[in-house]
Amino acid sequence: MKDFFSLFMKYVIETNQLSKKFNIGKKNEIEVLQNIHLQIQESTCILLKGASGSGKTTLLSILGGLTKATEGEYICLDKKISHWSEKFLTAFRRENIGIIFQQFNLIQGVDVWTNIALPAIPTEKSTKKLKEKVEKIATQIQIEHKLYANINTLSGGEMQRVAIARALLNEPMIILADEPTSQLDSDNSENILNIFQELKQKGKTIIVTSHDNRVENSNLIDKIIELKDGKIVE
Numbered sequence: 001m002k003d004f005f006s007l008f009m010k011y012v013i014e015t016n017q018l019s020k021k022f023n024i025g026k027k028n029e030i031e032v033l034q035n036i037h038l039q040i041q042e043s044t045c046i047l048l049k050g051a052s053g054s055g056k057t058t059l060l061s062i063l064g065g066l067t068k069a070t071e072g073e074y075i076c077l078d079k080k081i082s083h084w085s086e087k088f089l090t091a092f093r094r095e096n097i098g099i100i101f102q103q104f105n106l107i108q109g110v111d112v113w114t115n116i117a118l119p120a121i122p123t124e125k126s127t128k129k130l131k132e133k134v135e136k137i138a139t140q141i142q143i144e145h146k147l148y149a150n151i152n153t154l155s156g157g158e159m160q161r162v163a164i165a166r167a168l169l170n171e172p173m174i175i176l177a178d179e180p181t182s183q184l185d186s187d188n189s190e191n192i193l194n195i196f197q198e199l200k201q202k203g204k205t206i207i208v209t210s211h212d213n214r215v216e217n218s219n220l221i222d223k224i225i226e227l228k229d230g231k232i233v234e
């Protein structure tokens, strides 16, 4: 029955023969992804797993439109974005993709509020609405008590929650999360997994990398894709 319905479900993410090399033509040329085919349906959560160095972060970065593949095609939300210029990609990303970076990529020296608000600042003209949006997501992620603290004064787990809040602010269709619970205690991890579960039920597609058994064993995960030396393990 599921296969019958899946005929009508469209792919949110589709890649054909993606490969990624770094340092092309140099002595230290390295191929980190090889022949990656993905077909990911909407309203699902995929766990991307594999040893350190297997290519997980590089693949997420390509799926997030931040890194260009060396070869192959990437179709995201029915748009072949692999050949788009940075200008179009930036706007597309802001609207459709929320990325939770392994290293958080927060802006140092400013407060939590500014860090979370960032993806909506170019588009949300009403200060009142922006404020409401930021407060709502901060409350959900349980970081509202630190909204006006300087980001540099936060613990690792708090910074991770700010990174998650920022990625979810614009309610993107696609959420890419690189080790999103690596610094969280079990209460906060559970909260994040529950939030992801709700987002999935609302039709969002989530790709998460993780070493955390709490994530792998969670019923959030619909499918596991394993990478080994840049290739998908069949």
Ligand SMILES: Nc1ncnc2c1ncn2[C@@H]1O[C@H](COP(=O)(O)OP(=O)(O)O)[C@@H](O)[C@H]1O
Pocket (backbone or CB within 6 Å): 022, 023, 030, 032, 050, 051, 052, 053, 054, 055, 056, 057, 058, 059
């Ligand atoms: N910018 C880069 N230049 C050269 N090599 C890189 C670069 N980024 C990643 N790599 C290499 O690509 C491989 C995969 O890295 P990564 O995607 O971070 O793996 P994972 O997230 O699974 O640990 C590693 O060997 C890493 O050293």
Ligand SMILES: [Mg+2]
Pocket (backbone or CB within 6 Å): 056, 057, 058, 102, 178
């Ligand atoms: Mg990584």
